[in-house]
Amino acid sequence: MTEYFFDQHYHNIRYGLETLNLKEFESCTFNNCDFSECNLIGVTFMDCQFNNCNFNTSKINHTAFRTVFFNDCQIKEVNFSMSDKLIFEIHFKNCALDFSKFYALKMKGTTFTNSSLVAVDFMATDLTGVQFINCDLYRSEFEKAIANKVDFRSSYNYTIDPSKTKLKKAQFALEGLKGLLYKHGIIVE
CATH class of the missing domain: 2.160.20.80 (E3 ubiquitin-protein ligase SopA)
Known part of the structure; x- marks a missing residue:
């Protein structure tokens, strides 16, 4: 069963390998969070914002990004190709996406x-x-x-x-x- 989170604010969290799997986040904000060890499977981010977060080398499999904003994030060597393609909308500002x-x-x-x-x-x-x-x-x-x-x-x-x-x-x-x-x-x- 998918867990649903609405209008939550997350600060300074280091997420583990499967911590976020099969979860849905709507209108949530993530500040200074580390996703670098994540293997995201079946996660949905809708109308979410990531500020100063680290996604370097994280794995993204069947993850939905629906109107998601990344600000000042490190997102190097991430393969977005396996993202959920339904309503895929992302925006990046002041981010490092090298080798993605x-x-x-x-x-x-x-x-x-x-x-x-x-x-x-x-x-x-x-x-x-x-x-x-x-x-x-x-x-x-x-x-x-x-x-x-x-x-x-x-x-x-x-x-x-x-x-x-x-x-x-x-x-x-x-x-x-x-x-x-x-x-x-x-x-x-």
């Missing part, structure tokens, strides 16, 4: 603000309307992604092959053009 995976997810309208996205896997992901605001996208992979209407204007260090990524109406700053032309050996100064 979003492979083949539908992430329409997601916002990444002031975040590090080094070597993140966005392959085959639907990024329609995503906003990358002042993000480091060094070595992130966008092959076979749908990046239509994505805002890359203030982000940097990306390399995207327009022949392998759908970019209709995507927005780029003039300084970012070199990230689109790298495979052609064209030098932009």
